[in-house]
Amino acid sequence: MAAIDLAPGADENGLAMMLATLMAQNLEDHPERLGVFGRLRGRVAILAEDADVALTLEFQRGRVVVHDGVVGIPDLTLRGEAEPIGDMSRMESWGPFPDPRGEVNRAMWKALREKRLRVFGLPRALPLLLGMGDVLAVH
């Protein structure tokens, strides 16, 4: 069973609560994703700038601690508008990769081009990004 823990203060952070709940329910619904979750290691900072909300996911190979705000030095940082950040878990997959034909994915690419969503830490943290995407995906 996946260990998903909230650091002090994270229970008052709506985005942190959403992602913690999403990971817990997804891993319960899709136990086959536990393997991916068990391999994830590193810190992901997510900042929804227009919602004034930030959090850090600290993956520790089979455990994740969800922190309120940016904690430590992130390996991967996603910052931008709340909408594309919220859409991350709706991205369509094509095997282990995002499906370029997907409606949500096209909207994400547009957000990236328009700098409404910015990703820092690539290409080094690409496995972390893809693995996290798999754990959060609702499809």
Add this chain to the structure above:
Amino acid sequence: MALKFPSAEWTAAFKDAVNANAAYGSAGKDWTHGKVAYVVKADPKLGTDADMAMVLDLHEGSCRGAAYVRADEATDAAFVIVAEYPRWREVMSGQVDPTKAMMQNKLKLQKGHLPTIVKFVVASKELVKSALALDTQYPLD
């Protein structure tokens, strides 16, 4: 005549507005996951001494029924979203996007399967947008 939010009259009119919203009909066509309750926390300024729920019986892109009841009577709702009145006013009047409001902890999913809500996020937004078609009187304005 403007309808007071929240109230039984407003909830009934909201049902009609949802059914008149073609974008909701399209985005929610695969929704078979049960009733959704919007709970407004008790607020003495509103004259409510209990949490009140607007329960929407949503199914395949339409709203089959709507009821305004005490929240503790809304036990058949599969999804329960709770907020203080001022937060609902912000969302229902289009000032704040519902997803953003959840990220800010203004709206809280008290009951229900979050991945399903996320999957139907476009439908959720269209549902809320339906309220913009109503002539609404928000008390304390």
